[in-house]
Amino acid sequence: MDEDILKEMQKYGKFLEERGLNLSSHSGNMSIRRGDRLFIKRRGAMMGDLKQEDVVETGIDEDDSGVIIASTEVGVHREIYKETSSLAVVHAHTPYAISLSLIKDEIVPIDDEGRYHLKKVPVLDVKESIGSDEVEKRLPPILQDYPAAIVKGHGTFAHGENLEEAYNWITVVESICKIIYIVENLGGDTMKEVDW
Numbered sequence: 001m002d003e004d005i006l007k008e009m010q011k012y013g014k015f016l017e018e019r020g021l022n023l024s025s026h027s028g029n030m031s032i033r034r035g036d037r038l039f040i041k042r043r044g045a046m047m048g049d050l051k052q053e054d055v056v057e058t059g060i061d062e063d064d065s066g067v068i069i070a071s072t073e074v075g076v077h078r079e080i081y082k083e084t085s086s087l088a089v090v091h092a093h094t095p096y097a098i099s100l101s102l103i104k105d106e107i108v109p110i111d112d113e114g115r116y117h118l119k120k121v122p123v124l125d126v127k128e129s130i131g132s133d134e135v136e137k138r139l140p141p142i143l144q145d146y147p148a149a150i151v152k153g154h155g156t157f158a159h160g161e162n163l164e165e166a167y168n169w170i171t172v173v174e175s176i177c178k179i180i181y182i183v184e185n186l187g188g189d190t191m192k193e194v195d196w
């Protein structure tokens with residue numbers, strides 16, 4: 001495996017952990033695409049302390065090698081690569097996005113930076129959200145139109161040309177959700193159109 005792949009995954013895994021973007025230590029996942037190969041976090045590996053053996057190589061198409069120990073979400077990552085031109089995917093258990101997704105059908109940014117980046121963040125509601133066929137089928141078409149979406153009650157998925165871009169979208173979505181949470185807790189009405 002290319003040294004750069006491990007270094008990039010270690011860097012953004014640490015950022016996710018240290019910045020409170022992935023609360024439970026061994027959850028979340030990320031991957032990088034190189035041609036028809038996929039490098040993905042190992043199932044149950046610690047996001048903030050990834051080691052060489054925590055990155056698993058498999059194929060974009062069905063490929064038994066590595067799949068058993070690859071992330072539970074490897075199927076979702078594969079489908080995202082098949083349906084978009086992205087080369088990296090990050091999935092994190094983002095606390096504010098998860099919380100808001102439980103009470104809202106979609107997230108509409110209310111702060112300037114959030115509105116500058118995104119008109120809305122889709123929320124996908126499915127019966128089973130972890131390692132789920134339904135997420136594999138329904139999430140990638142949404143990500144053709146949006147850089148990030150939240151699977152209700154589960155977490156944020158983001159994609160981009162590289163891990164930095166996908167990670168950035170995770171932070172943008174979490175920032176949007178955190179500001180909505182704070183404003184609502186201050187008694188503000190986040191549903192009404194804000195005129196800046």
Ligand SMILES: [Zn+2]
Pocket residue numbers: 027028091092093154155
């Ligand atoms: Zn997850």
